Amino acid sequence: MIEINNVTKDFAGKKRAVDQLNLTIPDGKIIGFLGPNGAGKSTTIKMMTGILPIDQGTISLNGFDIEKNAMDAKKIFGYVPDRPDMFLRLKGIDYLNFIGDIYNIPTEIRRKRITKLTQLFSIDHALGDYIQTYSHGMRQKIIVTGVLIHEPEIWILDEPLTGLDPKSAYTLKEMMREHANKGKTVFFSSHGLEVVEQLCDEVAIINNGKLLFYGSLDDMRKQYESNQSLEQVFLELTNNE
Numbered sequence: 001m002i003e004i005n006n007v008t009k010d011f012a013g014k015k016r017a018v019d020q021l022n023l024t025i026p027d028g029k030i031i032g033f034l035g036p037n038g039a040g041k042s043t044t045i046k047m048m049t050g051i052l053p054i055d056q057g058t059i060s061l062n063g064f065d066i067e068k069n070a071m072d073a074k075k076i077f078g079y080v081p082d083r084p085d086m087f088l089r090l091k092g093i094d095y096l097n098f099i100g101d102i103y104n105i106p107t108e109i110r111r112k113r114i115t116k117l118t119q120l121f122s123i124d125h126a127l128g129d130y131i132q133t134y135s136h137g138m139r140q141k142i143i144v145t146g147v148l149i150h151e152p153e154i155w156i157l158d159e160p161l162t163g164l165d166p167k168s169a170y171t172l173k174e175m176m177r178e179h180a181n182k183g184k185t186v187f188f189s190s191h192g193l194e195v196v197e198q199l200c201d202e203v204a205i206i207n208n209g210k211l212l213f214y215g216s217l218d219d220m221r222k223q224y225e226s227n228q229s230l231e232q233v234f235l236e237l238t239n240n241e
């Protein structure tokens, strides 16, 4: 479970990026985080993962405060950033072993997980190449693999499906469902309303750093015109801001 309590973030000289955000992300469900460009999604995710300091409020992951208890909090989540351009000077296999070392994954288990995941994502042939030479989608897949090999309880994914080919996107969506079905937390941001409609149990919609809606698609249909699609509700909510 992720608890975001009254969280605010300002960047110097800009309008407020995240504005008194309250959101409780439960276990056992896939939660989609939606909002127009610049709404505050990545800023929220960067505060959840301890990358950006929180100006006001608190965030806890399975009870661990991300600022006061950062080491414990950081052990239990995996994060896929919106731009996968990291560790470019490492070969794919060296990056995965680096993650395996950090999380103390025994060699044999590590080897099995790396083989399985990289075959599923069709990047097994490229593990000996430098990440610099990878396409955007391949970089995305090696980062996702790095997250999945340490089997974190909480998945925080910033636009994880962007740039993935249909088979890899399908594989990742299936894994997200399996993880939620095990009673774990899956939180991801997306611009793909169809994917969110198809995959998510609940959605959180923000704009200008403020939460506009949080609930299931059924709740949304009850609250708005029952025949409206997520796209129509999304446009209505975010246009009125």
Ligand SMILES: Nc1ncnc2c1ncn2[C@@H]1O[C@H](COP(=O)(O)OP(=O)(O)OP(=O)(O)O)[C@@H](O)[C@H]1O
Residues within 6 Å of the ligand: 011, 012, 014, 016, 017, 035, 036, 037, 038, 039, 040, 041, 042, 043, 044, 082
């Ligand atoms: N490092 C930064 N310095 C200054 N302003 C920033 C910084 N990061 C984000 N912002 C501003 O904060 C606001 C929220 O940005 P954020 O990246 O969180 O939006 P987003 O919802 O993830 O957008 P997108 O869908 O385009 O990725 C924007 O106005 C953005 O310009």
